[in-house]
Amino acid sequence: MKVAVLVVAAGRGSRFGSVTPKQYLPLHGQAILRHSLATFAAHPAIGAIRVVINPADRSLYDLASAGLGLLEPVDGGAERQDSVRLGLQSLAEMNFDAVLIHDAARPFVGRAVIDRVIGALSKAPGVVPGIPVADTLKRTRNDIVTATVPRDGLWRVQTPQGFRMTDILAAHTAVAGQALTDDAAVLEAAGGTVIMVPGDAENIKVTMPDDISLAAIEAPRPLETRTGFGLDVHAFTDGDAVTICGVEIPFRKSLSGHSDADVAMHALTDALYGAIGAGDIGHHFPPSDARWKGCASAVFLRHAAALITARSGRITHVDVTIACEAPRIGPHRIAMTNCLADILNISAGRVSVKATTTEKLGFTGRGEGIAAQAVATVMVPVTDN
Ligand code: MG
Secondary structure (H helix, E strand, O other): OOEEEEEEEOOOOHHHOOOOOHHHOEEOOEEHHHHHHHHHHOOOOEEEEEEEEOHHHHHHHHHHHOOOOOOOOEEOOOOHHHHHHHHHHHHHHHOOOEEEEEEOOOOOOOHHHHHHHHHHOOOOOEEEEEEEOOOOEEEEEOOEEEEEEOOOOOEEEOOOEEEEHHHHHHHHHHOOOOOOOOHHHHHHHOOOOEEEEEOOOOOOOOOOOHHHOHHHHOOOOOEEEEEEEEEEEEEEEEOOEEEEOOEEEEOOEEEOOOOOOOHHHHHHHHHHHHHOOOOOHHHHOOOOOHHHOOOOOHHHHHHHHHHHHHOOOEEEEEEEEEEOOOOOOHHHHHHHHHHHHHHHOOOHHHEEEEEEOOOOOHHHHOOOEEEEEEEEEEEEEOOOO
């Protein structure tokens, strides 16, 4: 039986109160997502692994999945169920007999559970692993207990949930629009049989900060504040628009440069690299390399942010100052702020974009080009080196 794995990692985990989606938070020095990906990648029965992601998390995903030989990720939809359907559709033409659908937030999935799920797919089109409910269950109304619910036959369901490919794809298509809580429920709603196999008590789902148990698994290291500074200059050349902080502004000239010449984004990228002592843009993206010609500078900025995330750090605040006589920055300031916040995956309140002229003095004053400066403040775990 040819088996694919679909890992659903498109959620942003708003309940978690973290800027970085929980599946990308570190656990034993690696993203939570990477733990289950590595387990599946090492399993001989698994033919391919695809992850459904939020496109905003692409650089986090790239770090979490590096070297595992996965299929290209696909973008998710509005709800988890939409993301699963899109992921299944992306696998439809690849001739898999079965698919295991797994939550990115279950890092401790083990080989034995995977074997049990795959093994039982010979008996039914759907298989879920579960743990019998051990706690006493009560039903209440207005905080008053109205019944003690018999727990016989009740299970807490885990992932990976296994399905025969054609059945689950048809079921997801048939029930699109109905809100169902897991993929087994999708198959059930479409009339398919789902059977239960024993799960694993360690195969927990990371949902809230306190149950992360990560506190016990990985003692948090104290954070310290670091500051980085960046400076960049680009000269004007013939053209009809400039791109500053990701916003294209129609203008009588353009900025000259190897990439899109986004002078302010370059200054900010260097400030972030500087805050963690990670060199500069030219080091990571050499201008001699033709790959970066005309490249959107968001690629550079995302890379710098990803390096901070990879060090278990976070960006506290960034402040960018643009120096030019023209074009006018003011009308675009909010769009620029939002663009930077979006790329850095932080709130707009943590991003400042300012502009100044230089009173017609110097090269910016003479209208020969644009200069930008940036300061980045980040929190990173204290290290001795
Ligand atoms: Mg530059």
